[in-house]
Amino acid sequence: MAIGDSSAVYSEKRVFSQHQSALTLLQHQFSKVLNDNYLWLDLAAGKGQIISSLEDIINPSIMPKIVYHAFDANQIFLDVAMVKASKIDLKADRFIGQMENFPRLVDETPQYNFVSLINVVHEIGPYLFAEVLFEALIRLKEDGVIYVYDMEAIDPLEVGALPLNQLEVLKILETFYSSLGTSLTPNVSKWQHSTTTSWNFTISIKDLNVSRDSLKENKDQIISSTRQFIQVLIEEKFTRCIRQLDLYTKHQTELVGDDASKIRLLYEFWALNRLRGVSV
Ligand SMILES: C[S@@+](CC[C@H](N)C(=O)[O-])C[C@H]1O[C@@H](n2cnc3c(N)ncnc32)[C@H](O)[C@@H]1O
Structure with a gap:
């Protein structure tokens, strides 16, 4: 997925x-952090906006025990994140690469307490979603947690980006969970903000109650069945999008004034059309 339009905010x-x-x-x-380091992997970390207020949130005695690993395709963004980390005495390292290379660039050892994936699913595209979730999952420590957040609609629009809605994410997660072999029911929450609607979910490896060995043994099947879904x-x-565009085409005069929806649909059409060409 192209990241031509991708941006990352940084506001102190x-x-x-x-x-x-x-x-x-x-x-x-x-x-709960005692002696061990607390390892946090921030996937598509951007400029590390999330750490900009860390010093206000945690007890200063805990900061030296946290290690922040920021992964992103954009080296300049990561440089900003590293400068911020050093200003607050947060131990940090950066991993530069495309998301599809994350499994090769980040050691597979189950070392992470926390993996975050914030505001990026619409950019990496849904097909990579299953693999990224799986690879994040096997890198979690026993009590580790994954946190995923994204918006149902993005503003400004980005060429090639495809936002998913809460229900779609829930269905994807249900398929993912069932291929993992867990009896747990996934939950995806929807948040209506004043300017946008977003969704988020967490996955705790302990709660899944599936052995790491069985996860690894079934890796290909887990990823491919989720991708097929x-x-x-x-x-x-795509069918819904075409139907809607068809309506706009046939009834242009009645729908005059609805330019924002038409433009949104055209962006969606382009993103979906590109994805249809991808073999899974
Ligand atoms: C909207 S920003 C979100 C940044 C950060 N997670 C936050 O919440 O502030 C999206 C980030 O995803 C990164 N990104 C987009 N596509 C990517 C890809 N295929 N591989 C790696 N990083 C990617 C961009 O470089 C950008 O930093």
Whole structure:
């Protein structure tokens, strides 16, 4: 997936809602940090906006025990994140690469307490989603947690980006969970903000109650069955998009004034059309 239009915000000390919920989870986990380092992998970390308010959130005695690993395709963004980390005495390292190379660039050892994936699913595309979730999962420590957040619609629009809605993410997660072999029911929450609607979910490896060996043994099947389900979902979304564009084409005069929806649909059409060409 192209990241031509991708941007990452950096605003000193500003806390965005997507980061606040992740930080609230961390706040709870940090209180349990004793002797071991607490390893946090931030996938598509951008400029590290999430750490910009870390020093306000945690007990200063805990900061030296946290190790922040920021992964992103954009080296300049990561440089900003590393400068911020050093300003607050947070141990940090960066991994530069495309998301599809994350399994090769980040050691497979189950070393992470927390993996975050914030505001990026629409950019990496749904097909990579299953693999990224799986690879993040096997890198978690026994009590590790994955946190995923994204928006149902992005503004400004990005060419090639495909936002998913809460229901679509829930269906993907149900397929993923069932291929993992867990009896756990996934939960995806929807948040209606004043300017956007977003969704988020967490996965705790302990709660899944599936052995790491069985996860690894079934890796190909887990990823491919989830991707196949996503392919069906993409086809359905494409059909709905065409139907809607067809309506706009036939009834232009009645729908005059609805330019924003038409433009949004055209962006969606392009993203879906590209995805249909991908073999899964
Ligand atoms: C909207 S920003 C979100 C940044 C950060 N997670 C946050 O919440 O502030 C999206 C980030 O994803 C990165 N990104 C997009 N596609 C990527 C890909 N295929 N591989 C690695 N990083 C990618 C971009 O470089 C950008 O930093």
